[in-house]
Amino acid sequence: MKWLELLTVAGATLAAAVTVVVLYSLGVRLTAIAGDAQQASPGFKRSLAYACFGLCGLAVLFGLYLIIPYFSR
Amino acid sequence: MVALVIALALFFDFTNGFHDTANAMATPIATGAIKPKTAVTLAAILNLVGAFLSTEVAKTVSGGIIREGSDGVQITPDIIFAGLMGAILWNMITWLKGLPSSSSHALFGGLIGAAIAGIGFNSINLETLLQKVILPAIFAPVIAGVVAYVCTRLAYALTARQDPETGSKLTQKRGGFRTGQIFTSSLVALAHGTNDAQKTMGIITLVLIAAGTQTPGSGPQVWVIAACALAIAIGTYAGGWRIIRTMGSGLTEVKPAQGFAAETSTASAILASSHLGFALSTTQVASGSVIGSGMGRRGTTVRWNMVGKIALGWLFTLPAAGIVGALTALLVKTGVVGVLIAAIAGTAAVLFMFFYSRKSAVGHHNAVEVEEAGQAVRFAKKKAMARARADAKAKAKAKAKLKAEAEASTPTESPAEAEAEATTTKDAQR
Numbered sequence: 001m002k003w004l005e006l007l008t009v010a011g012a013t014l015a016a017a018v019t020v021v022v023l024y025s026l027g028v029r030l031t032a033i034a035g036d037a038q039q040a041s042p043g044f045k046r047s048l049a050y051a052c053f054g055l056c057g058l059a060v061l062f063g064l065y066l067i068i069p070y071f072s073r
Numbered sequence: 074m075v076a077l078v079i080a081l082a083l084f085f086d087f088t089n090g091f092h093d094t095a096n097a098m099a100t101p102i103a104t105g106a107i108k109p110k111t112a113v114t115l116a117a118i119l120n121l122v123g124a125f126l127s128t129e130v131a132k133t134v135s136g137g138i139i140r141e142g143s144d145g146v147q148i149t150p151d152i153i154f155a156g157l158m159g160a161i162l163w164n165m166i167t168w169l170k171g172l173p174s175s176s177s178h179a180l181f182g183g184l185i186g187a188a189i190a191g192i193g194f195n196s197i198n199l200e201t202l203l204q205k206v207i208l209p210a211i212f213a214p215v216i217a218g219v220v221a222y223v224c225t226r227l228a229y230a231l232t233a234r235q236d237p238e239t240g241s242k243l244t245q246k247r248g249g250f251r252t253g254q255i256f257t258s259s260l261v262a263l264a265h266g267t268n269d270a271q272k273t274m275g276i277i278t279l280v281l282i283a284a285g286t287q288t289p290g291s292g293p294q295v296w297v298i299a300a301c302a303l304a305i306a307i308g309t310y311a312g313g314w315r316i317i318r319t320m321g322s323g324l325t326e327v328k329p330a331q332g333f334a335a336e337t338s339t340a341s342a343i344l345a346s347s348h349l350g351f352a353l354s355t356t357q358v359a360s361g362s363v364i365g366s367g368m369g370r371r372g373t374t375v376r377w378n379m380v381g382k383i384a385l386g387w388l389f390t391l392p393a394a395g396i397v398g399a400l401t402a403l404l405v406k407t408g409v410v411g412v413l414i415a416a417i418a419g420t421a422a423v424l425f426m427f428f429y430s431r432k433s434a435v436g437h438h439n440a441v442e443v444e445e446a447g448q449a450v451r452f453a454k455k456k457a458m459a460r461a462r463a464d465a466k467a468k469a470k471a472k473a474k475l476k477a478e479a480e481a482s483t484p485t486e487s488p489a490e491a492e493a494e495a496t497t498t499k500d501a502q503r
Contacts, residue, residue: 006208009346009353010216014223016341020257021224021334025231028249032234060260063341067267067348068126 019059027052075284077416078150079277081157083304086273088164089176090120090308093269095316096173096339096359097261100332103321106254109314115255116262117310123266124274124302150280151405152187154412157276158419159183159398163390165426171315171323172386175354177272179394181206186395191402209346210387213353214361217342221362224334225369232330250329257336262309264343265355270305274298315430319383320359325367325375335359335366357387 030049034042097119098112107115160176160183167174185197232247274293277300281287287294293301321327327335339355339362346353360383367375401419404411 005349006212009342009349010212010220012345012349013216013338013342014220016345017220017224017334017338018227020337020341021228022231024250024253024333025228025330028247028253029232029234031249032232032247057256060256063344067344 016059016063020056023052023056023059027056074150074154074412075280075286077412078154078157078280081154081161082273082276082280083300085157085161085164085176085180085276086270086301086304087308087311088161088168089269089273090117090305091311091313092164092168092173092176092308092316093265093355094309094313095320096355097258097265097336099317099320099359100327100335100363101254101258102317103327104251104254104329104332106251106329106332107258109317112258113310115259116265117306119259119262120266120270120309121302121306123263123268124270124305125298126263126267149191150283151412152191152402153184153276153280153283155187155191155401155405155415156180156184156398158401158415159186159394159396162397162419162422163394165423166393167386167390168313168315169426169430170386171319172383173316173320173356173360174383174386174390175210175356176269177354178206178210178387178390180272180276182391182394183398185391186398187402189395190399191406206391209353210357213342213346213357214364216353217338217358217361218365218368220338220342221335221365222369224338225331225366228330228334229370247328247330250333253333254329254336257333257340260340261336261343261359264340264347266302266305268343268347268355270301273301273304277301319379320363323376323379324360324363324383325373327363327366328370328373331366331370331373334369335362338362338365 027049030045030052034045034049094113094116097116098107098109101107102109102112157180160179163174163179163182164176167179181202185202188197228250274297277297278287278293281294281297339359342353342358342362343355346358364375364380367373401415404415
């Protein structure tokens with residue numbers, strides 16, 4: 001049986017999904033805070049939020065890069 | 074015979090496409106993130122792209138269960154024909170019932186049944202069967218469900234906003250997840266293309282090798298890749314609205330953050346599994362994710378009797394497709410007449426199911442009722458926003474008048490106040 005491979009798949013799935021969800025959620029949260037009425041530095045928060053979305057996108061692209069055999073050859 | 078098998082394989086790819094549109098697009102359609110028509114178009118394009126991206130899976134998925142090569146038995150196009158027949162018929166039946174069942178299991182079932190009837194019991198490699206089909210079937214929904222549960226909890230915990238002083242709930246503003254869903258569902262569609270279109274490519278390549286037109290051990294040819302990619306894209310565009318209904322609103326009520334979490338886990342599970350050598354079924358992963366995300370949000374109920382129905386469908390997939398495959402294999406054994414009878418009976422059955430389905434058509438217009446509700450909400454929101462704007466204007470005017478009369482108080486206060494009011498009313502709509 002390929003128990004090790006099963007564990008690898010479960011671990012990789014968890015790590016990838018959690019990374020993407022945490023980054024995106026932080027982005028959503030920061031956007032929400034930046035949109036609040038009384039806010040010290042909405043611009044800074046907003047750029048942080050965009051950084052989160054960007055990192056999330058990069059994580060996805062990196063995952064695709066790992067997967068597509070064209071790049072890893 | 075080879076041409077017939079290739080045609081059948083492409084049709085199987087088509088049913089696979091419209092069977093599995095739901096995996097990618099059911100949740101964004103249910104939350105109103107994408108309009109149904111746009112969703113299936115997007116899914117079709119990404120399936121097409123995905124099919125070209127990687128052909129690694131094509132070589133590994135279908136091989137191994139039936140002993141091939143020198144030590145085992147030779148797979149003939151007849152066996153593959155019978156197996157495909159079983160898979161297609163089972164796909165059509167589950168589609169009619171709106172059950173998301175695994176197309177790859179139907180294919181395996183059909184091939185196994187055909188091999189048993191056509192060659193004998195010893196042609197089946199039981200250990201590989203256990204390892205490639207039965208264990209993944211148990212673990213796919215579990216892994217995806219647990220990951221989706223964790224992700225949903227995280228997404229809600231990270232975006233839960235409370236007033237630090239009063240402790241009362243602030244407006245949550247989770248609308249961003251709806252936009253995110255467009256990307257995650259696209260990722261699922263892409264993963265589906267890299268995964269499922271490959272199976273048909275593997276089958277056609279197997280037939281070509283068996284017929285002697287291709288050297289053993291070589292990868293799929295370019296025209297095979299193109300044909301399979303097109304077939305699955307067209308199938309996806311046709312849209313399995315019945316299954317979308319089950320996945321989108323039958324299992325649990327889906328909110329954008331949940332959908333986002335579910336799709337992320339689906340995409341990562343499919344991509345991780347197919348490239349780390351433990352192939353999981355797309356459909357089972359997607360269903361597991363939806364259930365997991367349903368359990369992750371407080372106040373949501375998972376409709377367990379629907380879950381039971383789907384699980385029962387999964388249990389029957391292998392034997393049912395196997396029986397049809399076996400019957401077809403027996404018919405084919407009798408000669409050309411048998412092949413003709415099988416082909417005609419299969420076409421008739423597919424046509425019958427298609428026309429039967431027309432009696433209670435489920436299309437993009439009524440697949441998920443949430444769409445209408447979403448539009449209603451959006452409409453109301455627009456109206457309310459217009460009203461809020463008008464209110465704010467009226468107030469500002471009144472205040473300006475007051476100011477002009479009294480010529481006192483701070484001049485910056487009133488617009489700021491009006492703006493704050495406008496934003497709060499806007500937030501209340503979310």
